[in-house]
Amino acid sequence: MPLDPDAVLAAIAEWAPGRRWYPLKGGDETLTLEALLPVGDDTAVAIVRAGAATLQVPVAVRDEPGDAPIGVVDGRWLVDATHDAEALQAMLRPSASIAVDGSVPHAPTVRVIAGEQSNTSAIGAAEPAWIAKVFRVIDDGEHPDVVVTGALTRARCDRVPALVAASRATWTADGVERSAGLAAVSEFVADADDAWTLVRDDAVRALRGQPRDDLALDDLGRAVAQVHVALAETLGARGTDQQASDAFVATLRDRATWARAQSRGALAHLDAAIDAHVRTLDAVRVGLVQRIHGDLHLGQVLRQPGRGYLLLDFEGEPLRPLAERLLPEPTERDVAGMLRSFDYAAGSAALEVGVDVAEAADWYAATEAAFLAGYRSVRGEGDAALIRALLVDKALYEVVYEVRSRPDWVPIPRSSLERLLA
Numbered sequence: 001m002p003l004d005p006d007a008v009l010a011a012i013a014e015w016a017p018g019r020r021w022y023p024l025k026g027g028d029e030t031l032t033l034e035a036l037l038p039v040g041d042d043t044a045v046a047i048v049r050a051g052a053a054t055l056q057v058p059v060a061v062r063d064e065p066g067d068a069p070i071g072v073v074d075g076r077w078l079v080d081a082t083h084d085a086e087a088l089q090a091m092l093r094p095s096a097s098i099a100v101d102g103s104v105p106h107a108p109t110v111r112v113i114a115g116e117q118s119n120t121s122a123i124g125a126a127e128p129a130w131i132a133k134v135f136r137v138i139d140d141g142e143h144p145d146v147v148v149t150g151a152l153t154r155a156r157c158d159r160v161p162a163l164v165a166a167s168r169a170t171w172t173a174d175g176v177e178r179s180a181g182l183a184a185v186s187e188f189v190a191d192a193d194d195a196w197t198l199v200r201d202d203a204v205r206a207l208r209g210q211p212r213d214d215l216a217l218d219d220l221g222r223a224v225a226q227v228h229v230a231l232a233e234t235l236g237a238r239g240t241d242q243q244a245s246d247a248f249v250a251t252l253r254d255r256a257t258w259a260r261a262q263s264r265g266a267l268a269h270l271d272a273a274i275d276a277h278v279r280t281l282d283a284v285r286v287g288l289v290q291r292i293h294g295d296l297h298l299g300q301v302l303r304q305p306g307r308g309y310l311l312l313d314f315e316g317e318p319l320r321p322l323a324e325r326l327l328p329e330p331t332e333r334d335v336a337g338m339l340r341s342f343d344y345a346a347g348s349a350a351l352e353v354g355v356d357v358a359e360a361a362d363w364y365a366a367t368e369a370a371f372l373a374g375y376r377s378v379r380g381e382g383d384a385a386l387i388r389a390l391l392v393d394k395a396l397y398e399v400v401y402e403v404r405s406r407p408d409w410v411p412i413p414r415s416s417l418e419r420l421l422a
């Protein structure tokens with residue numbers, strides 16, 4: 001039975017603003033339906049316009065609400081198709097409006113992973129198991145996660161889960177043809193530990209003087225460097241001339257301006273220090289640029305017994321426009337991202353233990369040294385002045401991220417900035 005577009009949109013408009021992945025937090029935007037792409041019986045992908053964002057909402061009609069009901073349409077349940085094995089796999093197969101590169105082994109059941117995600121990921125209990133990441137905010141053009149993970153998979157780099165398949169849709173909105181990536185399916189890394197938990201717990205134990213395991217963070221440094229080498233080999237690296245270097249540095253200045261405007265006063269006491277920092281950017285130079293991770297932090301890293309550390313989620317920073325996230329960047333940005341994450345682990349551990357973050361200084365220094373030693377064993381870690389500028393850049397971004405998402409954590413990046421800018 002064809003779905004009634006008006007009824008589908010009405011149900012989605014009620015439900016979507018309450019989802020973690022919903023990008024606009026005001027809640028009073030008018031949603032419009034750009035397309036409803038059928039992908040089988042009673043299943044469709046709704047392409048929804050919400051403010052400046054385009055959202056993907058896969059839906060199915062069922063007799064029962066299941067564990068992810070959206071609303072009632074024509075007396076039946078409209079459900080979130082990412083939670084439904086049959087419907088999810090229908091959208092991972094080619095259809096009239098959806099092209100799929102690769103093929104996904106059949107899974108009798110799927111399980112959506114819980115947590116604070118920008119997208120929705122479901123594990124398919126197939127042989128071998130896979131994880132499908134369904135992008136929620138979609139945009140025209142290549143999806144960075146698909147481009148980068150695809151290149152690393154083709155290069156047989158085992159520091160990322162292999163890309164199994166990727167889907168993209170084409171539709172027409174207001175007479176204009178649009179085409180965007182919808183989902184990426186990757187090898188599921190079983191029995192893996194999340195590196196944020198490992199490293200943060202290690203910081204807590206260090207602050208409490210408790211016995212600790214060796215986390216072998218030199219292997220994490222090697223993993224990041226191996227990914228950088230593989231990306232340069234597959235997608236290319238190029239030198240920058242003065243003009244390109246200046247243009248990059250200008251983006252750091254713009255980001256500082258953006259962060260000040262978006263930080264709801266959280267950076268007001270650092271006004272003079274940020275001004276002084278912005279002036280020092282004149283001396284910063286960028287050498288090589290290439291595709292990088294772009295939002296590297298410990299939450300994007302898994303450790304699998306016997307395999308070591310692996311990197312996930314090459315989408316770049318979710319608060320940045322997609323076009324910017326596709327640009328080549330200095331690898332120093334990823335090195336700085338990981339160092340910021342160690343500092344976050346220290347800040348979060350200090351909050352838990354109830355001590356000043358200064359007490360974690362030795363832990364931080366040893367953690368940074370292990371990571372950088374591993375990185376350096378594969379390739380040079382880069383330009384120190386650029387890394388410092390990118391540490392500040394990331395901490396400024398993090399203040400905005402925390403103001404919007406986790407106000408209790410604003411003090412973590414803000415106290416880092418106070419130290420970095422002192």
Ligand SMILES: Nc1ncnc2c1ncn2[C@@H]1O[C@H](COP(=O)(O)OP(=O)(O)O)[C@@H](O)[C@H]1O
Pocket residue numbers: 113116117118119120121131133161186187188189190192194299300312313315
């Ligand atoms: N290939 C994988 N194998 C095992 N777990 C994974 C895999 N990919 C993602 N995960 C888990 O899913 C979480 C979210 O994945 P991620 O790609 O970071 O999504 P998002 O962009 O929505 O944050 C990760 O932190 C990790 O715990």
Ligand SMILES: O=P(O)(O)O[C@H]1O[C@H](CO)[C@@H](O[C@H]2O[C@H](CO)[C@@H](O)[C@H](O)[C@H]2O)[C@H](O)[C@H]1O
Pocket residue numbers: 117118196295297298299313316317318319337340341342344345398401
């Ligand atoms: O994982 P995402 O791509 O959605 O990244 C966003 O959320 C991250 C938090 O989940 C945020 O990372 C910040 O918090 C981490 C601890 O939770 C910390 O390890 C990172 O260093 C810190 O930047 C990331 O900035 C944001 O883009």
